[in-house]
Amino acid sequence: MPADTPAAPAPAPQSTGGGTGGGTGTGPAGPDSRIHNIGYRSYDGPRLGRAYARRSLFAQSLRGAYGLGRSAKSKVLPFVLFGVMVLPAGAMVAVTVFTKAKELPVDFTEYALALQLVSGLYLASQAPQAVSRDLRFRTIPLYFSRPIERVDYVLAKYAAMASALFLLTAAPLVVLYAGALLAKLDFSDQTTGFLQGMVSVAVFSVLLAGVGLVVAALTPRRGFGVAAVIAVLIIPYGAVSTVQAIGVETGNTGAVPWLGLLSPISLFDGVQTAFFGAETGFPGGVGPTTAQGAVYVLVTLALVYACYAVLMRRYKKAGL
Template sequence: MSSHTPGAAPETTRIHNIGYRNYDGARLGRAYARRSLFSQSLRGAYGLGRSAKSKVLPMILFAVMCVPAAIMVAVAVATKANKLPLEYTNYAVVMQGIIGLYLASQAPQSVSRDLRFKTVPLYFSRPVERVDYVLAKYGAMASALFVLTAVPLVILYLGALLAKLDFATQTEDFAQGLVSVTLLSLLYGGLGLVMAALTPRRGFGVAAVIATLTITYGAVSTVQAIAWETGSSGVVQWFGLFSPATLIDGVQVAFLGATSNFPGEAGPSTSVGVVYLLVVLALIAGSYAALMRRYRKVGL
């Protein structure tokens, strides 16, 4: 095809075949897309596949979680102690500040960028659906927290065997510790993602996560201490229902034989522990439901 304007040089227009072809490869479907999103999100929680700067904080926090366990093992081996300095079930409770900082830094990066740059609707184009996105993100965040909290327990367990502590006792205690950090990872992961998903601004997400974990724990611990000092020891266990950290503490005291971190070691009884467990499970289910509701709106 050509066109010519009087007084101008001839101009030729061509249509080129640039070789588009139909895709004839395997259609891997929703399951593959969900696994890929899970894997990408889990790797991203430790900065893998991202810039070097993104790896610094999660790797430092991971090291900080593991170093005390290694030190305890070294002390137990060197002194030929008959038990570890800290119970498996209490390790995460003692290190909860590091866990909270990790969650505050990584939960927003997992979801806030998708919200800020409005890429969520692109995920929800076929074959990925809303439930796939939520399951992948929730599963990745909980798995990242499990790695953070379980690896130090593995170090303690291997160190205990190296120190020739009783195998059966250490294995039972180690298994109880794994159950505890599994519940913690599901609870913290869900709450962290819900807080982070409320806003596309990462800074606000970080502040919301820190406030949810730190302020609630500080307030509950203070009220529990006041109640104990004033002789109202019976209500100490009920105040523990209002903080994620004390909820996990109460569950492991009631069912996993852990030593309570409540004032005066006034942990919940088994009957009250059932209430603790139901609240933890309700919060996990509620976090999932809240994420599904949130992404019903942003996915439009």
């Protein structure tokens, strides 16, 4: 090559990307370039804590037990059963007032036991609704990711179901009491009976709510849960009543009160017979004595605690 020939110019560096940063071989930033900070900001508002979460879950569960906050279809059955529970009390009040009877057709402590089938249907329909969906759709870990613990969830659900049952069984007693006062029956007797009845249905509600929730929590599918709750309430009670009747017929009446410990319904019957002045529903009218009633109370408390313990264990597994 001739010595006076100029060297070829070096090629210009080529861009390797369309970014806006320097030092990478890219062009300068355009006039519309922006840097956006999309990071999360810390929450500066009030922190209401576990107590608020527990109350909220209780209120939501109690409302749900009567279909409030849910579809119109969900409200039909609970309110129909509520009406079926209250209407007989209204009819009894009307009969008492217009016939000027000296007492109500039924004692306050007898009403819940007389309409136990309605209470059982209500529990069977609403207990699975309270717990089965959370288990079936695996939303339990979402609850526990908030400032709420397993004990809060269990207590809120248990209290809500017991409160819903209490509303169902106490409302007719309020109607009966109002009717008794309207009929000018003895105020002292009616007030005493009313208070005994309210304490009785409170025991009834806590006891049956625990049994219903345990059965529903162990059967996450709602249809199976409904059938299982009905079976657990009806089959043992029917079996106990049958064996008690056989004991009366064969003269073994001493075994009748002890057999009542084997069914939730008969267990409740024995408690209110021994301590709330109720007439027993056991065959032959053979109710527990006061000493036997103490055993009924202990068994009732043990069953309630057992239901709580089973729920805690069930949700320990479900919350993983």
